[in-house]
Amino acid sequence: MDGCRIAVIGATGAVGSVFLSILEERSFPATEVRLCASERSWGRKLTVLGKEGTVEEATPELLSDVDLVFVCAGSGISREIGPLAVENGAAVVDKSSAFRMDPDVPLVIPEINGDDLETHRGIVSVPNCSTAPLAMTLKPLMGVNAIERVVVSTYQSVSGTGAAAVEELRNQSASSLDNGPIEPSEYPHQIAFNVLPHVETFEHNGYTTEEMKMVNETRKILHEPDLRISATCVRVPVMVGHSEAVHIDFEEPVGPGEIREALSDVPGLKVVDDPAMNRYPMPVDAEGEDDVFVGRIRQDVSNPRGVAMWLVTDNLRKGAALNGIQIAEEMMSRGLVSTPARRG
Amino acid sequence: MDGCRIAVIGATGAVGSVFLSILEERSFPATEVRLCASERSWGRKLTVLGKEGTVEEATPELLSDVDLVFVCAGSGISREIGPLAVENGAAVVDKSSAFRMDPDVPLVIPEINGDDLETHRGIVSVPNCSTAPLAMTLKPLMGVNAIERVVVSTYQSVSGTGAAAVEELRNQSASSLDNGPIEPSEYPHQIAFNVLPHVETFEHNGYTTEEMKMVNETRKILHEPDLRISATCVRVPVMVGHSEAVHIDFEEPVGPGEIREALSDVPGLKVVDDPAMNRYPMPVDAEGEDDVFVGRIRQDVSNPRGVAMWLVTDNLRKGAALNGIQIAEEMMSRGLVSTPARRG
Numbered sequence: 001m002d003g004c005r006i007a008v009i010g011a012t013g014a015v016g017s018v019f020l021s022i023l024e025e026r027s028f029p030a031t032e033v034r035l036c037a038s039e040r041s042w043g044r045k046l047t048v049l050g051k052e053g054t055v056e057e058a059t060p061e062l063l064s065d066v067d068l069v070f071v072c073a074g075s076g077i078s079r080e081i082g083p084l085a086v087e088n089g090a091a092v093v094d095k096s097s098a099f100r101m102d103p104d105v106p107l108v109i110p111e112i113n114g115d116d117l118e119t120h121r122g123i124v125s126v127p128n129c130s131t132a133p134l135a136m137t138l139k140p141l142m143g144v145n146a147i148e149r150v151v152v153s154t155y156q157s158v159s160g161t162g163a164a165a166v167e168e169l170r171n172q173s174a175s176s177l178d179n180g181p182i183e184p185s186e187y188p189h190q191i192a193f194n195v196l197p198h199v200e201t202f203e204h205n206g207y208t209t210e211e212m213k214m215v216n217e218t219r220k221i222l223h224e225p226d227l228r229i230s231a232t233c234v235r236v237p238v239m240v241g242h243s244e245a246v247h248i249d250f251e252e253p254v255g256p257g258e259i260r261e262a263l264s265d266v267p268g269l270k271v272v273d274d275p276a277m278n279r280y281p282m283p284v285d286a287e288g289e290d291d292v293f294v295g296r297i298r299q300d301v302s303n304p305r306g307v308a309m310w311l312v313t314d315n316l317r318k319g320a321a322l323n324g325i326q327i328a329e330e331m332m333s334r335g336l337v338s339t340p341a342r343r344g
Numbered sequence: 345m346d347g348c349r350i351a352v353i354g355a356t357g358a359v360g361s362v363f364l365s366i367l368e369e370r371s372f373p374a375t376e377v378r379l380c381a382s383e384r385s386w387g388r389k390l391t392v393l394g395k396e397g398t399v400e401e402a403t404p405e406l407l408s409d410v411d412l413v414f415v416c417a418g419s420g421i422s423r424e425i426g427p428l429a430v431e432n433g434a435a436v437v438d439k440s441s442a443f444r445m446d447p448d449v450p451l452v453i454p455e456i457n458g459d460d461l462e463t464h465r466g467i468v469s470v471p472n473c474s475t476a477p478l479a480m481t482l483k484p485l486m487g488v489n490a491i492e493r494v495v496v497s498t499y500q501s502v503s504g505t506g507a508a509a510v511e512e513l514r515n516q517s518a519s520s521l522d523n524g525p526i527e528p529s530e531y532p533h534q535i536a537f538n539v540l541p542h543v544e545t546f547e548h549n550g551y552t553t554e555e556m557k558m559v560n561e562t563r564k565i566l567h568e569p570d571l572r573i574s575a576t577c578v579r580v581p582v583m584v585g586h587s588e589a590v591h592i593d594f595e596e597p598v599g600p601g602e603i604r605e606a607l608s609d610v611p612g613l614k615v616v617d618d619p620a621m622n623r624y625p626m627p628v629d630a631e632g633e634d635d636v637f638v639g640r641i642r643q644d645v646s647n648p649r650g651v652a653m654w655l656v657t658d659n660l661r662k663g664a665a666l667n668g669i670q671i672a673e674e675m676m677s678r679g680l681v682s683t684p685a686r687r688g
Contacts, residue, residue: 149646153497153589155539155578169537170521177518188622193513193583195499195627197640197654202619206600206642215645230646232589232654234499237581239537245497245576256550275546278532283539296541298550301559302493302572310541310576 002332003031004339005066007090009058009081010073011035011046014163015095019072019321020048028325029332031340034062064088067339068331070324071095086122091337093124093324097209100125100217107220109323110330111268112139117331124327129319130154130210130233130242131217133292133311136269136318137246138222140262145250148305149228152214155236155243156199157283160315161186166239173237191237199233208233241283242315249306256297259307263294268318273297281312289314290322346676347375348683349410351434353402353425354417355379355390358507359439363416363665364392372669373676375684378406408432411683412675414668415439430466435681437468437668441553444469444561451564453667454674455612456483461675468671473663474498474554474577474586475561477636477655480613480662481590482566484606489594492649493572496558499580499587500543501627504659505530510583517581535581543577552577585627586659593650600641603651607638612662617641625656633658634666 010016023030033048036058044055058081063069069085071078071094078098085092099105106116107125109132117124127135134152141147158165165186172182172192182190189196199210214231263271272281273295281293292313300306313319331337354360367374377392380402388399402425407413413429415422415438422442429436443449450460451469453476461468478496485491502509509530516526516536526534533540543554558575607615616625617639625637636657644650657663675681
């Protein structure tokens with residue numbers, strides 16, 4: 001694979017930090033890594049791929065000196081940096097929701113719809129951290145039988161909000177154990193020893209933006225524009241790892257054995273399902289792992305055509321940084337990034 | 345209302361302690377309160393209804409000296425004490441699952457099926473702590489339209505397991521914040537900053553006993569033996585308060601406005617549903633309250649005949665102790681307890 005010059009925007013954040021360590025784990029073929037973040041981090045030194053780098057401003061000049069830009073910050077930053085990077089000749093892999101539903105922007109999980117990358121016009125979006133594990137699980141099941149409807153409830157960790165929210169959960173937990181005061185800042189209410197049925201913002205239909213992302217992004221990734229999905233997204237006091245209780249109705253009767261078989265040997269999925277031995281996926285086991293873990297697979301007692309299951313994934317990895325790097329690897333192997341060697 | 349002599353079995357546990365304080369809050373007409381618990385608590389002094397009492401052994405003699413026995417301990421204790429108390433002439437209100445599905449034992453939420461008390465043969469069961477809020481919510485909705493199916497995912501607090509589990513969550517949380525060791529004892533895995541898709545024990549169908557209680561007890565309480573329900577029960581690191589994400593399908597289209605109206609002014613229910621103001625039910629707000637709180641009421645985007653919502657209740661109160669005391673009050677007002685005054 002050709003080497004390429006990359007920039008990481010949001011290098012000091014929760015996803016950015018994981019991103020840098022995954023670059024290293026996977027020996028990503030970067031010939032140069034530029035690190036960018038907000039002003040308060042400029043000048044900070046970070047080691048990536050064995051070399052020390054300095055956090056700097058994402059200027060148009062910097063963006064024109066790289067081939068690939070990873071944006072690991074909020075939607076606002078993506079809307080600003082994304083088009084600017086494309087104008088300056090770079091390809092953009094964007095973690096945020098800014099462009100995900102844009103018909104001109106591929107929304108990609110390489111294991112599922114890598115072919116969608118072929119039509120990219122500069123920007124490629126990484127799916128939402130709760131959507132990715134759900135889509136990863138639904139895709140192989142579509143081969144078992146047509147899916148009629150999906151009902152999902154999430155148990156999302158605070159790292160999905162960012163590094164400050166992890167700090168807030170730590171601080172509030174310590175204070176609560178000590179009967180001290182609780183001062184919410186990242187969330188509208190206490191998160192320590194509490195659950196919030198509120199992830200992101202509320203829309204007019206009573207769903208949150210996070211819940212509607214799960215509906216709309218899953219449809220786009222799976223190329224199933226009419227797939228029926230309903231979600232309830234809930235924040236729980238967990239540091240890392242998003243969990244999901246999923247009920248899937250098929251058009252015809254399907255048994256848990258078929259489901260288990262269909263989910264075995266799928267790249268990126270791992271079945272952990274031995275209740276008799278108390279083995280099932282949990283956030284503390286998923287942290288730092290690349291796979292989507294699936295367990296509690298059972299025939300739905302309320303529907304002979306239904307199956308229930310439980311998913312857990314590291315939201316910072318397959319739910320964000322890892323999937324972003326896998327997209328870049330796939331783009332490079334397909335010759336879709338204009339590297340110095342290719343421009344040759 | 346006649347006064348009566350009562351015994352509380354399990355008076356020192358998580359539910360027992362709440363039970364004693366609710367007796368006081370509601371000025372329960374007890375002429376005498378005997379306090380029982382396991383041997384390690386014998387001799388301990390507790391104040392109840394303004395008088396000091398001593399924790400003692402639940403002997404046949406003690407049971408024959410009271411009119412009403414509340415059993416707030418595990419199923420094993422209930423199986424031992426329940427029949428013994430009935431033999432000795434007392435009525436039994438049992439918190440455990442021991443007799444709930446016995447066709448001779450009424451399983452009662454007074455607001456829903458108080459009439460079922462009329463056929464009691466000595467023992468009356470209190471429903472499971474996740475079942476009670478669900479049944480309380482479904483009952484008024486059955487008047488809106490026939491319910492076709494219910495899919496529910498729970499977020500259950502550790503106090504449902506008992507006082508030792510609350511201590512375990514506190515200790516593990518402190519240790520985890522301090523990077524110390526985690527030693528699970530009440531649960532098979534770490535509960536601090538984790539979620540466990542495992543409440544009680546696994547059955548052959550892959551569901552847990554807790555999940556099947558939600559199915560079977562809801563059917564019994566609502567007198568709907570064929571109601572289709574599927575549940576995923578999950579333990580979360582919350583001290584008190586069980587939450588539930590509920591998706592209800594009706595036989596005909598039903599709107600969220602109708603649902604909200606049907607749930608308003610129902611004794612024991614309180615609608616808290618103003619997303620624009622970040623108002624929705626949460627465990628930290630439900631703790632110490634008697635109501636089942638309902639919010640996030642919305643049309644299901646995956647089914648025009650469906651509605652989604654979010655419930656929270658104090659599992660120690662409406663989910664256990666409060667409902668038990670309400671049963672006793674209802675039995676007394678119906679003249680179903682053989683009190684000294686009634687025996688004349």
